[in-house]
Amino acid sequence: MTIVRKTATAPCPTPGHSEFRFELTQSAAAHNSAVLAKHSYDLDKAIRANPNSIVSPGSELRPISQLDQLLAHHPNYPRFRANSIDGISYPAQEIDERTRLSDLETQLARGNHKSALTPEAEPIVNKLFKQDAELGYLITITKTCIRKLKHAEVYPLGLQHQLTIDEAGNQMPKKRVTHDLSNQKKRGRSINQRIDEELIPSTMYGHALQRFAHLIHHIRRQNPNERILICKSDFEKAYRRLHTNAEIASKCIATWHTEKNDEDEDGNNFIGAILNRLPFGSSPAPAEFSIASEMIFDLANDLLHCPHWTPATLPSPHDNLLPQPARLADDIPFGHALEPDVHLPPSQKAGVDGFIDDGAVAVLDSNENQPMVNRARQALGMATHLVFRPVADDEPIQRPDPQSLRKLKAEGQLRETLIFLGWEFQTRPLLIALPNDKARAWTRQIIRTLTMVSITWDDAKTLVGRLNHVGYVIPSARHFLNRIRRLERIADAHGRAMITEGARDDLLLWVKFLRRARRGISINSIIFRVPTTVTVSDASEHGMGGFDLRSGRAWRYEFTKEEREVFTLNLKEFIAAIITGQLNLPHDTCPFPCLLAIGDSTCSAGWQHKSNFDPDLGPMHAEAAHEDRTSTPRANLLDWIARSEEAQKEGVTAATHSQYARSWRHWLAFQQQCGLSDPYMDNLDPPDKVQLLGAFMHAVRCGTFNPFLPRHKVRTST
Numbered sequence: 081m082t083i084v085r086k087t088a089t090a091p092c093p094t095p096g097h098s099e100f101r102f103e104l105t106q107s108a109a110a111h112n113s114a115v116l117a118k119h120s121y122d123l124d125k126a127i128r129a130n131p132n133s134i135v136s137p138g139s140e141l142r143p144i145s146q147l148d149q150l151l152a153h154h155p156n157y158p159r160f161r162a163n164s165i166d167g168i169s170y171p172a173q174e175i176d177e178r179t180r181l182s183d184l185e186t187q188l189a190r191g192n193h194k195s196a197l198t199p200e201a202e203p204i205v206n207k208l209f210k211q212d213a214e215l216g217y218l219i220t221i222t223k224t225c226i227r228k229l230k231h232a233e234v235y236p237l238g239l240q241h242q243l244t245i246d247e248a249g250n251q252m253p254k255k256r257v258t259h260d261l262s263n264q265k266k267r268g269r270s271i272n273q274r275i276d277e278e279l280i281p282s283t284m285y286g287h288a289l290q291r292f293a294h295l296i297h298h299i300r301r302q303n304p305n306e307r308i309l310i311c312k313s314d315f316e317k318a319y320r321r322l323h324t325n326a327e328i329a330s331k332c333i334a335t336w337h338t339e340k341n342d343e344d345e346d347g348n349n350f351i352g353a354i355l356n357r358l359p360f361g362s363s364p365a366p367a368e369f370s371i372a373s374e375m376i377f378d379l380a381n382d383l384l385h386c387p388h389w390t391p392a393t394l395p396s397p398h399d400n401l402l403p404q405p406a407r408l409a410d411d412i413p414f415g416h417a418l419e420p421d422v423h424l425p426p427s428q429k430a431g432v433d434g435f436i437d438d439g440a441v442a443v444l445d446s447n448e449n450q451p452m453v454n455r456a457r458q459a460l461g462m463a464t465h466l467v468f469r470p471v472a473d474d475e476p477i478q479r480p481d482p483q484s485l486r487k488l489k490a491e492g493q494l495r496e497t498l499i500f501l502g503w504e505f506q507t508r509p510l511l512i513a514l515p516n517d518k519a520r521a522w523t524r525q526i527i528r529t530l531t532m533v534s535i536t537w538d539d540a541k542t543l544v545g546r547l548n549h550v551g552y553v554i555p556s557a558r559h560f561l562n563r564i565r566r567l568e569r570i571a572d573a574h575g576r577a578m579i580t581e582g583a584r585d586d587l588l589l590w591v592k593f594l595r596r597a598r599r600g601i602s603i604n605s606i607i608f609r610v611p612t613t614v615t616v617s618d619a620s621e622h623g624m625g626g627f628d629l630r631s632g633r634a635w636r637y638e639f640t641k642e643e644r645e646v647f648t649l650n651l652k653e654f655i656a657a658i659i660t661g662q663l664n665l666p667h668d669t670c671p672f673p674c675l676l677a678i679g680d681s682t683c684s685a686g687w688q689h690k691s692n693f694d695p696d697l698g699p700m701h702a703e704a705a706h707e708d709r710t711s712t713p714r715a716n717l718l719d720w721i722a723r724s725e726e727a728q729k730e731g732v733t734a735a736t737h738s739q740y741a742r743s744w745r746h747w748l749a750f751q752q753q754c755g756l757s758d759p760y761m762d763n764l765d766p767p768d769k770v771q772l773l774g775a776f777m778h779a780v781r782c783g784t785f786n787p788f789l790p791r792h793k794v795r796t797s798t
Contacts, residue, residue, distance in 0.1 A: 081388040083149050087466050088394060092142055094472040098133035099126070100219050102477055104210040104336075106344045109351050113225035121228045123354065124326035134216045134476055135356060137323040138164035142469050150466060154378060156371045167325030168358065168368050171279040172271055183269060184234055188223065192335065193238040193260060201239045201255075208257045209237075209336050209353070216477050217320045218334070218353040222344065226352045231330040233271065234352075235263050235361075259334055259361040271331050272363040281367040288435035289501050289552055292442065293603050295431045296507055298424040299444050301417035307445035308507035309405055309453065309494040313460035314484040315373070318437035319358035319365055321468065321482060322372065329356040366436050372467070377439050380463035381432040384441065384455050389462075391454050396461035397470065398481075398488060405453070405494035407445070408508050415510025418672060421608040430456055440500045442507070457494055502549060504600075511600035512553055519598035522546050526587050526594075534578050537571035544568050547590055550597050553606050557593045560586045604672040611676035613668045617660040618680050619652035626660030633664055653679050750776050 099115045101108040119125040127135050141147065141164055151157045175183075191197075196205045212218050226232050240256045262272040299308050315321065324332070337349045344350070358365045383389050391399065430443035430452050443449070443456040461483055468482035491498065496507045504513045525543060529535060535543075544565055551558035563583040570577035617626030621644055625636030647655075657677040665673055751759055754772070761769045 081386060084383070084386075084389065084466065085394060087142070087146050087150050088462070090142075090146055092146075092469045092472070093132075094474050095134045095136065095139040095476060096132055097476045098130040098135045100130075100135060102213055102216045102219075104206075104213040104220060104338060104351065106338050106342050106349070106351065108213075109220040109222050109225075109338075110344070112219050113222045116221065116225055116229065120230075121225065122230045122326075123330050123356075127326055127356075135219070135323075137167040137325070139323070140321040140469060140482070142467065147467065151375055151379070154375050156375050160371050160375060163322065163368065163371065167323045167356075168328065168364075169325050170271065170328050170362075170364050171276045172328075172331070173274040173276070175269055175274070179269065180233065184227070184232060187234040187236065187263070188226070188335070190236070192236040195238045195240075196236075196257070204255045205237065205239055205257055205336070208255065209334075212257075212320070213353065214478060215317070215320070215480070217317075217357045218355050221352045221354060223335075223348075223350050223352060226333060226335075229330055229333075229354075231327050232333055233331040234333045234335060235270070236260050237334050237336065238361075240360075256360060259332065259355065259359040261332060261359065261361045261363070272361075275363055277363075280364050281371065283366050283370050283436065288433055289503065290607065292433045292440060292500065292505070293512065294420070294422060294607050295424070295428075295433065295442050296505065297417050297420060297510070297603050297607050299429060299442065300415065300507070300510055301420065302426060303429075303444055303446060304416070305414055307407060307496060308442055309407075309445045309456070309496060310440060310442045310498045310500070310505060310507060311457065311460075311494045312438060312440040312487075312491045312498060312500055313464070314439075314487045314491070315437045315464065316480050316482060316484040318373075319360060319369055322358050322369060323356055324358060326356075329354050332359050332362070370436055373434060373436060373439070376460075376463045376467050377432050377434040379466065380439065380441070380459040383462055384430055384432055384443075384452065384459040386455075387451070389455060390451075391458045391462075394462075396458040397465050398461055398483060398485060399458050401485060401488055401492065402457050402461075403489075403493040405445070405457075406496075408496050412508050414508060415602065416604075416671075417510060418604045418670070418674075419610045421610050432459060435501055438501060440498070441494075443494070445494075453494065457492070461488070461492075503553065506600065509600070510603045512603055512606065513600035514550065514553075514594065514597035516598065518546075519594050522550075523591055523594050526591055529579065530584060530587055532579060534576040535567055535571060536576055537568065540564070540568035540571045540577065547593075550590075550593055553597060553601050554593055555606075557590070560589055560593075602672050609672075609674040612670040612674045613661075613664055614676045614678070615657070615660040615664055616678045617653070617656040619649060619656045621649070624652055624656040624659075626656055626663075628660075628664045628667075631664070631667065633667070635659070635663060746780065747776065750779070 101111050116123065116126055119129060130136065133139070138144070144161065144164065147157075147161070147164070151160070154160075195201060209218075213220055221229070226234065236259075238258045238260055240258045262270045268274075296308055296310070300306075323329075332355045334353045334355060336351055336353065338351050340349060342349060358369060429446075429449055430441065432439060432441050434440060439460045441456045441459055443453050445453055464483045471479055471481050498505055499515055502515070502518065504515050505511075506513065525539075525546070529539070529543065544561060547561055547564065548558065551561070563580065563586050567577040567579065567583055614629040615626055616629055618624065621639075623636060623638040625634065627634035657679055661675050661677050665675060668675075748759060751757065754775075756772075758764065761772065764772065
């Protein structure tokens with residue numbers, strides 16, 4: 081606590097001015113281009129010639145000497161420290177100079193995306209772009225300078241529509257300028273496509289959501305009749321707080337224009353901009369910012385559990401903006417927490433978690449825990465204050481506070497219901513729900529899609545992303561994305577995709593999922609739980625069966641000769657697992673049943689996670705996994721068997737021709753050379769099938785088979 085107190089009260093030197101001018105004007109662009117020309121059009125040399133200035137990496141942070149004492153023990157700190165000194169670098173593959181210059185000219189001629197150029201969007205982009213320039217987040221330059229700048233690459237701008245909140249917590253539209261660093265996706269030459277993903281730290285949204293849900297569940301499990309309060313904090317201009325290094329900044333240039341009455345000497349109002357901060361649209365940006373934010377979240381967690389920190393004597397800078405906690409009426413019942421399969425320390429009464437720029441705190445609101453409640457109100461704010469440099473009175477240019485003060489007033493209040501990571505946590509009933517505005521908007525998009533004949537790639541991508549978000553709290557619902565994802569893949573390749581009947585059926589089902597998510601799902605249903613029903617099932621060539629491990633309730637089914645010939649064994653094992661669960665779950669009296677259906681190699685949930693079969697390549701597998709679970713197990717089985725012959729004709733043939741066309745042609749040629757015309761071997765006994773396939777594989781493997789030779793008798797060693 082001594083280091084915390086020392087850091088919180090230590091003075092922070094204010095960065096000085098640089099040679100660059102931060103304006104969205106032609107005169108500033110000409111001036112900045114002259115500065116770069118003086119340094120041989122090398123941004124790195126120009127930045128090093130302006131040390132300890134606002135263009136220097138780490139200018140948004142406290143001095144390294146202070147951070148060394150505070151954060152040296154954290155595993156993220158070595159990388160964070162290097163980034164703060166040298167700027168963030170991307171592990172990107174270089175392209176040859178000739179290609180770079182060709183792509184540069186192509187993009188200069190092409191310009192920005194249509195989303196940024198509509199009459200409605202252009203003034204918004206202009207306002208936001210001007211704001212970034214005046215805050216020092218970009219350096220304006222001329223087109224001539226772009227062509228001469230070392231490492232220069234240009235990528236288009238777009239405008240993204242989002243939602244945010246005002247100081248009162250009301251929803252309001254928000255526009256964000258994005259930098260499309262995947263613009264050369266088709267050719268694989270964009271900066272995002274050239275990045276080695278294995279060298280980028282992973283960021284998993286679902287893990288943060290589940291961790292926070294487990295924390296709330298644990299506190300309720302240990303304290304069944306006590307309130308749990310939660311609050312959150314956001315960073316203001318999060319990505320813009322961290323610098324990229326000069327080479328990466330030169331590879332992330334955007335273009336725009338100045339006002340109509342502000343033209344260069346040639347009568348043009350074109351202007352270029354070097355983004356020397358983390359850009360929106362960069363694939364490494366979330367992970368690189370998380371290096372910093374995760375340290376801040378962990379620091380906040382340490383402060384939360386530190387009894388030596390008293391906010392009354394060492395408050396966070398904006399404690400005066402935090403409203404007092406809001407508590408629901410006492411007569412509202414508490415949700416019951418069932419036995420988990422993951423256990424936190426019994427003494428844990430609070431915790432901090434977060435994802436990229438969203439941090440949240442959950443704390444037990446009991447009488448004896450009020451000192452921790454007081455720390456919970458200010459923990460995230462204090463941690464942010466200890467890492468980022470406070471706003472000084474003598475800032476060289478305008479600089480917003482590192483903590484989002486607007487959102488702090490709306491979401492910094494401790495309460496029992498709060499939206500975190502796009503989900504509404506309701507700690508009193510122990511529910512997690514999709515917010516009303518998202519449920520309505522996403523349902524409208526599905527209904528609009530159902531009225532269309534085809535769908536564009538942008539619409540399909542947005543739809544898949546939204547529905548995948550719902551899958552974090554209804555994991556099994558993700559299975560019903562496979563036919564919708566297929567539309568996205570087709571539209572990506574051809575511009576549009578025809579909406580199939582199967583995809584329409586899935587979209588109608590997703591409307592039900594959205595309604596269910598809006599009503600709220602028990603946190604008991606999304607955490608790792610001790611199973612309340614455990615079944616074991618299996619299938620073989622001759623039949624299948626299963627039983628309940630606890631009650632001993634069992635069943636079996638023997639296949640007829642015809643039934644043995646259809647489906648893969650893997651599919652039969654899944655059918656057995658589903659039937660066993662359907663037979664035993666009605667006897668589970670738990671309000672939130674938890675089924676563990678064990679097979680010989682996986683559980684049914686694991687099978688379903690892997691069952692996103694392409695409906696063309698695996699028609700019966702997809703059909704089985706999509707089957708309505710309200711039907712009786714035997715009815716399902718008999719129906720699947722009755723459709724097996726149709727599946728073989730319509731599915732397997734299409735699959736073989738589309739995915740394995742070359743091998744299929746070889747197989748047909750092999751059959752012809754053998755004097756056969758039975759490609760599916762329907763008229764052969766199992767031993768003959770084995771012998772024929774063995775002969776084919778042996779001939780192909782040994783290189784003795786030529787599909788263009790005339791028909792002859794084939795000999796084999798099998």
